Amino acid sequence: xxxxxxxxxxxxxxxxxxxxxxxxxxxxxxxxxxxxxxxxxxxxxxxxxxxxxxxxxxxxxxxxxxxxxxxxxxxxxxxxxxxxxxxxxxxxxxxxxxxxxxxxxxxxxxxxxxxxxxx
Amino acid sequence: xxxxxxxxxxxxxxxxxxxxxxxxxxxxxxxxxxxxxxxxxxxxxxxxxxxxxxxxxxxxxxxxxxxxxxxxxxxxxxxxxxxxxxxxxxxxxxxxxxxxxxxxxxx
Numbered sequence: 263x264x265x266x267x268x269x270x271x272x273x274x275x276x277x278x279x280x281x282x283x284x285x286x287x288x289x290x291x292x293x294x295x296x297x298x299x300x301x302x303x304x305x306x307x308x309x310x311x312x313x314x315x316x317x318x319x320x321x322x323x324x325x326x327x328x329x330x331x332x333x334x335x336x337x338x339x340x341x342x343x344x345x346x347x348x349x350x351x352x353x354x355x356x357x358x359x360x361x362x363x364x365x366x367x368x369x370x371x372x373x374x375x376x377x378x379x380x381x
Numbered sequence: 382x383x384x385x386x387x388x389x390x391x392x393x394x395x396x397x398x399x400x401x402x403x404x405x406x407x408x409x410x411x412x413x414x415x416x417x418x419x420x421x422x423x424x425x426x427x428x429x430x431x432x433x434x435x436x437x438x439x440x441x442x443x444x445x446x447x448x449x450x451x452x453x454x455x456x457x458x459x460x461x462x463x464x465x466x467x468x469x470x471x472x473x474x475x476x477x478x479x480x481x482x483x484x485x486x487x488x
Contacts, residue, residue, distance in 0.1 A: 309477040367415035371424040
């Protein structure tokens with residue numbers, strides 16, 4: 263069974279940083295692209311970032327480009343999202359999602375971790 | 382960017398009735414469309430991919446159709462566990478984009 267468990271959420275200061283983690287199990291991690299998707303309060307789902315299986319190729323939404331960095335440690339089966347220069351509109355539940363291969367939809371999701379940005 | 386537009390925003394349906402949800406892409410996305418179900422406090426759940434292929438374990442009452450820019454999710458006979466928010470998503474182009482969601486509520 264695929265399991266994705268996010269952690270690292272909490273209260274962040276505007277301009278500050280947080281690092282999210284997603285621990286995985288139940289599937290071959292290193293071949294799989296992984297993504298982060300967020301949901302702001304009262305809003306819909308919003309794709310944030312994707313990293314390929316090797317970690318060499320990354321993709322970002324314009325809203326986070328230059329501020330967020332996605333990475334992975336295949337030896338630990340863990341996905342990360344380094345969030346810098348936080349803004350109030352980054353407040354959201356952040357979900358880790360497994361990307362199906364070779365198709366590219368999100369076939370498994372974690373329960374999410376809440377990030378609140380406020381002074 | 383492919384903008385995904387869902388309609389209606391809210392759909393009020395009685396249990397046992399059929400629900401039809403629409404999703405329109407601003408430009409062609411081929412067959413690279415997925416549907417997800419999302420309940421409050423839960424992980425989103427993949428329902429349909431490649432327009433019409435049900436994900437593992439998804440009941441046959443869920444079906445998808447369409448092509449190019451216009452797509453539909455049909456729930457043939459709503460069960461109590463189907464009341465949720467449904468999102469379409471294109472994975473043909475970067476950035477990946479979702480529709481704004483359709484909330485299916487009990488009438």
